[in-house]
Amino acid sequence: MAKKYILLDTETTGTGENDRVIQLGYIVLGEPKPEVQNDFCSCDTAISFGAMEIHGITPEMIETKPTCQETTAFKRLQALNTDENYIIIHNAPFDLGMLEKEGFNTKMKVIDTLRVAKHIFADEEAHRLQYFRYKMELYKEEQKEADALGIVVKAHDAIGDVLVLKLFLSKLRGAVQKQFPKENPVEKMVDLTNTPILVKSFKFGKYKGKTLEEVAKSDAGYLRWMLTGMENLDEDMRYSINRVLGS
Secondary structure: OOOOEEEEEEEEOOOOOOOOEEEEEEEEEOOOOOEEEEEEOEOOOOOOHHHHHHHOOOHHHHOOOOEHHHOHHHHHHHHHOOOOOEEEEOOHHHHHHHHHOOOOOOOOEEEEHHHHHHHHOOOOOOOOHHHHHHHOOHHHOHHHHHHHHOOOOOOOOHHHHHHHHHHHHHHHHHHHHHHOOOOOHHHHHHHHHOOOOOOOEOOOOOOOOOEHHHHHHHOHHHHHHHHHHOOOOOHHHHHHHHHHHOO
């Protein structure tokens, strides 16, 4: 059976523990031709105003829709959930965490394009999908791609972000292949997804712009405090601080 590649995005009621999926969109790449799934869904959790501001989905748009588990998109995703397939998401932990609340636990190989981008484009000022959409001029190719896939791109639609993800993935794959010419680029992206990212410099706080090595020499106590005193310290930053401190 041919491998399939599922490029996925969700829209949700918010980003908290009790928030839920209200739109599930994805494109399945593989033989014989691409498949598009895109469903809105209802839930008992109110959509936060902050979330509405981002995706524009209002309560009225989903009040008559089925729950996520009842949608065609979710049922098809469950059928695709085998270990020979790949699921590709920008910031995968968020979407997979949301889908876990619906009872979906992936058996697929995971490619997180956000993490891969942080490895491959380490010096970029941002790694958001929309940043790359403009930086790489992907927006110029969107309509042609949408027409080829039979997608109507609308504002506030998860499938629109998946379309951008498809275009970005092509660029990212090429960059991975260039940097690791002797390796399979798809498997390398899986590997990079699971590899800690070595953070080189601060992008926040009093040492913004300074490298971790510089701070380790001038104020190692601050780095030690970060390890013990910051509850929500990013795991990659924790890994990097331990590296420069020689822990």
